[in-house]
Amino acid sequence: MVEKFDAIVIGAGPSGNAATYTLAKQGLKVLQLERGEYAGAKNVQGGIMYAHELEKIIPDFRDDCPTERHIIEQRIWLLGDDNYIGTNYRSEAYNSDTPNRYTIIRANIDKWFAEKIRAVGGLQICETTVTELIRDPSGKVIGVRTDREGGEIHADVVIMADGVNALLARRSGYQKEAAPENVALAVKEILFIDPELIQQRFGIKDDEGVVIEIMGKVTKGMVGTAFLYTNKESLTIGIGCLVSDFKKGDCPPYKMLEDLKNHPVIKPLIEGAEMKEYCAHLIPEGGFKAIPQLYGDGWMVVGDAAHFNNAAHREGSNLAMASGRMAAETVIELKAAGKDFSAGNLAGYKAKLDESFIIKDLKKYRELPGIMHSNKQFFGAYPDEITQAAHNWFTVDSVDKRTKEKAIMKSFVKRRSVFGLVGDAIKLVRAMR
């Protein structure tokens, strides 16, 4: 006999965990399937975790959640060939009892979440790959087929939280393959190092943390960003660019990462650290316009699989957790009202998303991915010009300041023309508005 659940959740990342926990806590019979050896084995995140969305799901998460450092300082650096210009924001107010952002090690969080799910009665089964959705003759999803023997399992509703590759939704015809310009490939390493060195080099104490978001010449003119985050006893360093740009270029991603690690500004920060893991993952970067169909008869899609990522603000896991929670709440409400899980009823999930920061923020930046993709000067010419201008301005060499100003302006105009500069400013305003 085929076993039947109220809901099946595919994947044990932030979105799937949020959905499973929310459903199980309300007493629904929920099965979560994860293909990895354990929860987190297939997951990759920078990673910064935003407290607010996790707090909504597990209010007392700080009691035992294995976070790394709470972030008290955010740096944004623009790297030139051998220099950088940047801004830092640091505040003692971030040393509160309820910090807003933490650095995390993804696998630790997912294992912790798995225990929380078990504690509320959710069933998480690992080492199980879902191979396809099972649909009845009308096309309604009624379960999943897995690669285990007798691996057919039924449910009233299936929530796909299987990540950016979204194989199940794509194979079922619910969404198209990701366009190369709508996904970034990011590679990163975790570097273990004496915590005292982290404190000295970043000017922090105890569990205080610093994160650095990086743009500039390290992406070799491609649309992309890099980062360096402080964990308790390690640093994570990574870089990612649009797949469409990697495809056109001749630089392998691991070479780009190695060049970042050897950049004269970065190297002293990571010197002496020992690399313990190398990861790669795709990131949804297409924004609002790349969001696929989100629900249908008997199914919903959440998190990265739904392309929920705010590239402009480097937010992803909070959108994942929020969408997972909203999908679960939709199921709980329908069940309580004795309604079925037809597409018409599951439209309530979309309504929740539309009302939330997820869709509102993605809509706000809907033009940004396209503008970045077709205006490479933001990743090539500008980092060059800005860092050179800073170098010129801060070098004291008896050249009068007006002459310096003129030289800087001339250099910008030569590179982009007056119309180009004005046009770029308008484009940026339009993209960020």
Added chain:
Amino acid sequence: MNMMVKIEEKLYQNRYIVDENRPHITIKDEAHCAACTSKACTVCCPAGCYSTNEAGGVTLATDGCLECGTCRVICQDSGNIEWNYPRGGYGISYKFG
């Protein structure tokens, strides 16, 4: 800075549970790869799974695969890459992620 980066040294740090003789990604038609002028897979794959071979084609070795999906995305127009997840429990197993 122009230095060789050995991807093998990076992958050596990772934990893999290899599904012997059951590659989860396969090239459908080798002739298509031989005729492909860009062979972008040999540049883009973050694990260096794709390499140009002596016959002018592309050799795929999936043991170091990080399951990111990049190859499937870049080669989607040809549809020449059959891309599946490994069987449950197999493949890359991130300790930290």
